[in-house]
Amino acid sequence: MIKFSFALLALLVAVPASAQTNLSGVWNNLGILNEDWPDRLPGPELGDYAGLPVTDAVRARADAWDASLITLPEYQCRVHPSDYVSSFAGLRMWEERDPQSQQLIAIHTHHFAWGTERTIWMDGRPHPPATALHTAMGFSTGKWDGDILVVTTDHLKEGWVRRNGLTRSDSATVTEHFIRHGDTMTLVISVVDPKYYTEPVVRSRDYEYEVNGDIGPYPCEPVEEIIRPKGEIPHHLPGTNPFLQEYAKAHGIPPEAARGGAGTMYPEYRKTLRDMMGIK
C-alpha cells in the first residue's frame, strides 16, 4: 500500500501543475513568410506609413530617413530589436530550470536573424531600475495565462516599427503572446509607444514546429562601403526627400492615405478613401 502511494505521488508530480505549454524547439516560418511580405525580406516601401497610428513627429522622422544610413559601418550590423526580429526566419526556444526544484527560471530564444538571443525571466524577478542599460532585446519577464505565454518587455533600445524610418522609441513597452496550437505557434506583438504612436502597434507572426530544425549562424562584420567625410550622417533635409510619393503612385492610392495615422487603421477609412478618390 505504501509503495503504491509513492508511485501514485510520483505520477502526480510529473503532471503539469498548471496549463503551461512547452515551447521548446525550433520554430520556423520560411513557408509562411508571405504574411506581411513587404515588411519582411524585401523591406517596406519608402513613404508607406498606411495603417499605422503614427504621430506627426515620427512621420517627420521617417520623411527625413535616408536608406544610405545603413551603409555606415556602425549601422550595418545593428540587430533587429526583439519586437521586430520575429519577422525574419526561425527561432529556437529552450527552457532553463532549477536542477533541484525543476522550477522554470527562464525561457530563452535564439533568432536566426543577427543571431540575437534573449532571456524571458519566469521567476518573478522585478524589472531593472531606470538607470540600467537598454538593449535591442530589452528586459523581458513572462507569466502563463493558461497555456499562453505572456511576455512584458521594457529597457529597449530605440528600434523600428517599419524599416523605412518609422522609429520605435526606447521608452516603449512591448507585450507578446506566444500561443501554441500543436505544431504551429502564433506570436502576437503589441508595441505601446506613446512618444511616437497614438495607439498600440500590433502585429502577429506564425511559426511551424520543425522536428529536425536547426538555426544557422549569422555572422556580420561591418566594413567601409562608401568613403564619406568623417561624421557624416545620411538624411534628407525637411521637404527634400524625393522618394516619398513613390509608394502612393505605385499603388494608386491618395498620398494622404500613405501618410498613415490612426484613422487609416480602421475599416471606416474605406469610405474616406472612396471619397478622396471620387469613387461612388
Next chain:
Amino acid sequence: MRRSGFSRSTFSLIFAFVSAACLAVAAQQTGGGGGQQNFDNVQVRIQKAQGNIYMLVGAGGNVTVQVGPDGVLMIDTEYAPMSNKLLAAIRTLSQGPLRYIINTHSHPDHVGGNEDLKKAGATIAGGNVTLDIGDAAQGAQIISHINAYKHMSARVNNQYATPIGGWPTSTFIGDDKKLYFNGEGVHILHQPNAHTDGDSIVFFRKSDVITAGDIFVTEGYPFIDLDAGGNIQGIVAGLNRIVDLCIPVYGQEGGTMVIPGHGRLSDVGDVINFREMVTIVRDRVQDMVKKNMTLEQVKAAKPTKDYDPLYNTAGAFVTADAFVEAAYRSLKK
C-alpha cells in the same frame, strides 16, 4: 567673441539652469509638487557599469567611481549637499582611500561636492614632498582641464564660481592626461569646445568604460554653454570621438560601457542614436543659417520636431528652443 572666464551673464545663465535642475529634482522627489529643493530626500543609486566601475546617480550629474586595491577614484561630485550621501555610497563599494577626483567640466552640478569629498580623501604623496610641505597629503587630488579650472576659479559678483577648497589641484593643458590606478590605465581626453571649453572624456582602458560628461546625455537635448566656450560642432566631434573609442561585442551593443553626464548607463548604440539626432539637427540649422534665416525663423521651422517627443520632455534640462538657439549661435560664429 568668446569669453574665457565667467561673465555675469554666464553665471546667471548657469545659476538659472542649476536652479531649474534643482527644482526638477525637488519636483521628482516630491511627486511633482514643485516644493522647495530638498536634498534630504534624494537617494544615491548605485548602478554597476562593468569591471570595477560604478555609476552613482543622485542629484546633479552622474558620478563615476572606480574602486580597487589602490583606493578610490571618482569622476564628478554632484552638488555640495550630496557629498555625505555620495561618500556613504562609495563606502559600500570600498573602504580604501579616496585618491583622485576628476572633473569632466566646471558646472556646479558636477563639481559642487569637490570641497567636501576632497577632504575625505588623501593625495598620494611622500618623500621630499611630505617633508617639505606638511599638508601635501591632505585631501584627494582634484584633476581637470585648465579651462575647467579657470571657470571654477573665476570671480563672479565678488565671489568665486566654486569655493577655493573645491578647485582642481592638478590641471592639464594639452590634449590628455594619463594615470595608472587600480590596475588600469585611466586616460583623460580633453574635448575642445563641446559642452564647454574645458571638457574631459575619461576612458578606463581595462574596465572598458567611458565617462562622457555632459557631451552625452540620455535625458534631453545637450546643453551647449556658449558663454563657457561650448559649441555644437564640438559636441558632434566629441560624440564621434566616443563612438570611435567604443568597441561593441556585436550588433553595436555591449562591449564598451558609456556613463553619460545625465541619464542611464549606455553603450555605443545609445551614443550613435544621440549623435544621429545632434548631427541631423545641426545639419538642418546649418542649412537654414546658409539661407540667412533669422533665429526666430529657424525656431519657427521647428528643426527638432521629430525628436521633441524623445528629448523635449517635461522637466528636461534644455528645451527644444534652447537647443536650437545654441546650435544657431554656434553655427553663426
